[in-house]
Amino acid sequence: MSRTIAPFGRRAATVTAHTRHGAYVVIRCHDAAGPTPRAGQFYMLASAERWGGGEGERPFLPRAFSVLRVRGRELDFLIEDVGPGTKRLCELGPGAELLLVGPLGNGFAPPRENREALLVGGGVGIAPLAIWQDELDVPTPLLLGFRDAAHARGAALLTGAAIATDDGSVGHHGLVTELLEEELDARGEELEVYACGPPAMLEAVRAMCVDRDVPAQLALESGMACGFGACFGCVVPTTDGYVRLCLDGPVLDARRLETAAVAGAGH
Amino acid sequence: MSVSFCGLELAHPIINGSGTFDAIAARRAFGDELIERFPFAAFVSKTVTLEPRQGNPPPRLWELAGGLINSIGLPNKGLAGYLEHDLPELAELPVPLIVNVMGFSRDEVARLVHAFSEREEVSALELNVSCPNVETGLTIGADPGEVARLLERVRPLTDKPLIVKLTPNATDVPAVARAAQEYGADAVSLINTLRGMALDPRTREPWLGGVTGGVSGPAVRAVALAQIHAVAAAVEIPIVGMGGVQRGADALDLLHAGASLVAVGTESFRDPAAGQRVAGSLAELLANSTA
Numbered sequence: 269m270s271r272t273i274a275p276f277g278r279r280a281a282t283v284t285a286h287t288r289h290g291a292y293v294v295i296r297c298h299d300a301a302g303p304t305p306r307a308g309q310f311y312m313l314a315s316a317e318r319w320g321g322g323e324g325e326r327p328f329l330p331r332a333f334s335v336l337r338v339r340g341r342e343l344d345f346l347i348e349d350v351g352p353g354t355k356r357l358c359e360l361g362p363g364a365e366l367l368l369v370g371p372l373g374n375g376f377a378p379p380r381e382n383r384e385a386l387l388v389g390g391g392v393g394i395a396p397l398a399i400w401q402d403e404l405d406v407p408t409p410l411l412l413g414f415r416d417a418a419h420a421r422g423a424a425l426l427t428g429a430a431i432a433t434d435d436g437s438v439g440h441h442g443l444v445t446e447l448l449e450e451e452l453d454a455r456g457e458e459l460e461v462y463a464c465g466p467p468a469m470l471e472a473v474r475a476m477c478v479d480r481d482v483p484a485q486l487a488l489e490s491g492m493a494c495g496f497g498a499c500f501g502c503v504v505p506t507t508d509g510y511v512r513l514c515l516d517g518p519v520l521d522a523r524r525l526e527t528a529a530v531a532g533a534g535h
Numbered sequence: 536m537s538v539s540f541c542g543l544e545l546a547h548p549i550i551n552g553s554g555t556f557d558a559i560a561a562r563r564a565f566g567d568e569l570i571e572r573f574p575f576a577a578f579v580s581k582t583v584t585l586e587p588r589q590g591n592p593p594p595r596l597w598e599l600a601g602g603l604i605n606s607i608g609l610p611n612k613g614l615a616g617y618l619e620h621d622l623p624e625l626a627e628l629p630v631p632l633i634v635n636v637m638g639f640s641r642d643e644v645a646r647l648v649h650a651f652s653e654r655e656e657v658s659a660l661e662l663n664v665s666c667p668n669v670e671t672g673l674t675i676g677a678d679p680g681e682v683a684r685l686l687e688r689v690r691p692l693t694d695k696p697l698i699v700k701l702t703p704n705a706t707d708v709p710a711v712a713r714a715a716q717e718y719g720a721d722a723v724s725l726i727n728t729l730r731g732m733a734l735d736p737r738t739r740e741p742w743l744g745g746v747t748g749g750v751s752g753p754a755v756r757a758v759a760l761a762q763i764h765a766v767a768a769a770v771e772i773p774i775v776g777m778g779g780v781q782r783g784a785d786a787l788d789l790l791h792a793g794a795s796l797v798a799v800g801t802e803s804f805r806d807p808a809a810g811q812r813v814a815g816s817l818a819e820l821l822a823n824s825t826a
């Protein structure tokens with residue numbers, strides 16, 4: 269697993285762009301003091317203004333986001349407005365200050381010898397697959413699942429996706445894991461799966477890959493207060509007992525997991 | 536801003552609350568910059584129990600307006616695992632080490648205190664008494680008699696400073712503090728988290744895997760201030776004050792209420808270097824007030 273060490277402490281980065289992609293917002297910020305993250309690593313984000321600060325309102329804790337893409341010192345984050353934290357982040361426009369800690373956690377590792385990467389993403393979980401495509405730097409098969417057409421517009425942030433939607437408005441009418449199953453049946457022995465998405469999708473990917481003995485690296489999500497191992501809040505059950513997702517993940521080998529349906533994730 | 540506390544000479548009065556900063560994990564995340572810019576004047580380690588503990592099932596966290604509820608369940612490697620794996624790494628920190636221990640009986644606490652009293656890497660011990668005594672069913676820290684009997688048993692076992700971490704979930708916290716002082720505690724620390732609960736908004740069932748949890752963050756700052764003030768009026772031993780400290784001004788409040796040291800807890804989750812920031816801003820406030 270690959271990890272870039274984070275500078276100690278929280279730093280301010282200036283938002284340089286805010287773009288809408290269907291149901292999603294991409295916030296770009298200039299992280300002058302930060303190192304280059306690896307694919308699958310994440311940052312803890314908060315806005316400098318109107319974010320807790322002792323005024324007694326939510327959001328209070330920073331929120332964890334996988335980095336979507338990095339270009340020089342510019343970091344992109346993919347955000348969907350689903351709660352008080354993401355709502356506030358989606359409001360940030362150019363010139364706003366973003367507080368960040370990171371990069372944190374372990375990212376994706378390259379595919380094993382004689383195996384080709386196959387990327388599987390669902391919803392806002394497509395984010396770490398974009399930077400992973402950039403890092404792999406070879407044409408990589410990509411399967412993405414979304415709720416509907418507005419969410420499926422996020423697929424344009426990546427390259428060459430086969431799309432499934434729950435409502436059939438774009439691409440395959442059904443689950444992205446149905447597309448994955450076809451790929452695994454056709455040539456599972458040539459593949460290593462990289463997946464990120466909602467808990468039910470990840471659990472289906474985990475079970476499918478473990479059953480077929482196909483290696484899989486899963487980028488999980490769990491409620492996190494700190495992102496650097498202090499709060500012990502983000503544990504997931506593994507074959508070695510509970511591990512802190514922020515330290516030992518967020519990318520974990522599917523075979524280490526008892527389940528990828530993390531309690532409280534996707535909330 | 537250096538301060539003397541139970542015989543320890545500290546560079547400033549800001550330390551961490553037990554269980555709110557894992558220096559070993561933070562070194563993995565931030566590398567040696569953590570050591571070079573260590574945010575606390577002393578480091579309090581997470582609670583150690585005699586046997587290893589996995590902790591509570593997730594979910595373990597719930598965000599509140601101005602704070603959070605945690606239901607972590609004291610995961611730790613147990614005494615043997617701590618001595619073998621954690622203590623050597625924590626001994627490399629550039630500040631004194633305070634080890635927090637908890638037992639489910641007086642015998643268990645005695646074994647922990649005895650084991651650490653022999654370790655020169657350990658500068659002081661903090662007793663977490665926010666747990667039931669399995670022999671009496673009483674929460675040790677909620678009952679002055681329980682605290683007295685615990686200290687009677689463990690005080691003779693060590694020359695190291697003993698700090699009793701008081702629980703706010705007690706009827707008469709100053710009475711518990713007086714019992715701690717009378718039976719030989721060198722200091723008390725407060726407040727621990729307040730018991731709280733959250734329901735899953737979809738199912739209306741308890742959200743936390745441990746059903747209830749501990750409330751911390753700025754939401755409890757006023758409670759901390761009141762309890763520290765009351766305990767300071769009841770005892771002469773020094774107080775480590777904590778509860779919702781986010782800024783130098785908050786730390787200054789707790790010092791004025793009667794604390795000798797101030798611990799930063801939940802704010803470190805939002806800003807890993809919060810301890811350093813609070814210490815810096817407190818130094819400025821103190822300099823201005825004496826100018």
